[in-house]
Amino acid sequence: MVAGCVLSSMFVTLLLSGRVDLEVVLGMIGPLLVASVSRVVAERTWRREPERLTGVMITAFAAKLIFFAAYVAFMLSVLSLRPVPFVVSFTSYFIALHLFEALSLRRLLADAHR
Numbered sequence: 001m002v003a004g005c006v007l008s009s010m011f012v013t014l015l016l017s018g019r020v021d022l023e024v025v026l027g028m029i030g031p032l033l034v035a036s037v038s039r040v041v042a043e044r045t046w047r048r049e050p051e052r053l054t055g056v057m058i059t060a061f062a063a064k065l066i067f068f069a070a071y072v073a074f075m076l077s078v079l080s081l082r083p084v085p086f087v088v089s090f091t092s093y094f095i096a097l098h099l100f101e102a103l104s105l106r107r108l109l110a111d112a113h114r
Contacts, residue, residue, distance in 0.1 A: 001039075001100060005032045005093065012089075020085035027089025030071045034064055035097035039104055046108055068094075 009028050013021040038060050045056045072090065075081050 001036065001097065002032065005097070009089075020082070020089075023081050023085035024089045026075055026079070026081060027086050027091075028093045030068065030075075031090065031093040031097045034067060035101050038064070039101055042101075042105055043108060046112070050112070 005028050009024050012024050016024075041056060041060060042053065045053050075086055075090075076083055
């Protein structure tokens with residue numbers, strides 16, 4: 001997951017001749033951090049106390065809402081990033097990483113029922 005994000009951000013930066021490298025990288029870091037932590041927490045919860053997974057995921061969802069709102073606001077207002085490249089990068093990584101997280105969770109639950 002990390003390698004895919006780093007390689008794809010390098011590719012986009014090279015493709016666009018380094019004009020949006022900061023926006024691309026910062027658009028990637030927030031979703032990558034959240035997806036990584038969420039995946040680890042979900043797997044650990046499932047291994048230790050599977051009955052708590054739904055509650056943990058609901059709490060994580062609420063925390064993600066707050067974090068992402070603050071993250072985007074900080075990036076666009078305090079750091080004054082260019083909005084279009086940042087939002088495109090953030091949205092792309094957000095969707096891709098949450099899809100990856102959902103597929104990982106599906107696999108985790110499927111493996112447990114075999």
